[in-house]
Amino acid sequence: MSDVSLIGPDFSTYVRTARIACVEKGITHDLTTDHLSGPESLQSEAHLAFHPFGRIPVMLHDDFRLFETSAICRYIDAAFEGPALIPTERRQAALMEQWISAYNDYVNPAVLRRHILPYAFPKGPDGQPDREVIDAGLPEVASVLKVLNTALETGPFFLGETPTIADFFLLPAIDYLRTTPEGPELLAAAPNVLRHRDAFAGRTSYSETLPEQLKEAA
Numbered sequence: 001m002s003d004v005s006l007i008g009p010d011f012s013t014y015v016r017t018a019r020i021a022c023v024e025k026g027i028t029h030d031l032t033t034d035h036l037s038g039p040e041s042l043q044s045e046a047h048l049a050f051h052p053f054g055r056i057p058v059m060l061h062d063d064f065r066l067f068e069t070s071a072i073c074r075y076i077d078a079a080f081e082g083p084a085l086i087p088t089e090r091r092q093a094a095l096m097e098q099w100i101s102a103y104n105d106y107v108n109p110a111v112l113r114r115h116i117l118p119y120a121f122p123k124g125p126d127g128q129p130d131r132e133v134i135d136a137g138l139p140e141v142a143s144v145l146k147v148l149n150t151a152l153e154t155g156p157f158f159l160g161e162t163p164t165i166a167d168f169f170l171l172p173a174i175d176y177l178r179t180t181p182e183g184p185e186l187l188a189a190a191p192n193v194l195r196h197r198d199a200f201a202g203r204t205s206y207s208e209t210l211p212e213q214l215k216e217a218a
Helices: 013-025 039-043 069-079 090-120 131-151 165-177 183-188 191-201
Strands: 004-007 029-032 058-061 064-067
Touching: 004 013, 013 029, 013 069, 013 165, 058 069, 064 069, 069 165, 090 131, 090 165, 131 183, 131 191, 165 183, 165 191, 183 191
Parallel strands: 004 029
Antiparallel strands: 004 058, 058 064
């Protein structure tokens, strides 16, 4: 029996973040999508019973239910024995929290919502990606990557040689960015961001959480 259960598909970046936390902590998890058949099912009565805002992931541990990825990762760190996922030094912990917030507020909207998702769920003419949306968002993607590149100068992770929860948030988006037509060129201009991904690629948490869609690209 697994230590925890996670609700959500493996291709979700936030689901993968929670899965990475499980593997890095050294606990087992299972992934279920029993009541999820597509994006519309997130608003179904069955799923809203787990997450009142209709999002993913959701974590189940014994009789405890928890949603929101950061809360899930923090709970996993506190509830189980294993390597620490959060720095003990308060300023380092605060910096980790800073980059989690920065990912959610700036990186995710630019890189995932305005670049990756238009390719993954095309809404342009004839079912093609909407070039107007993608092209309009490219300067913002480049700007965000420039900030990340500076933040990762002493890396390979945000706080040095050991990844923390903040790194678990960033990795899945960068992995998807590598697969878009503009991704390689964008990342070539941000070598420290690419180094971050490459450093993760050698960890068990990378291979064990790699979505099916990315296995060929890896």
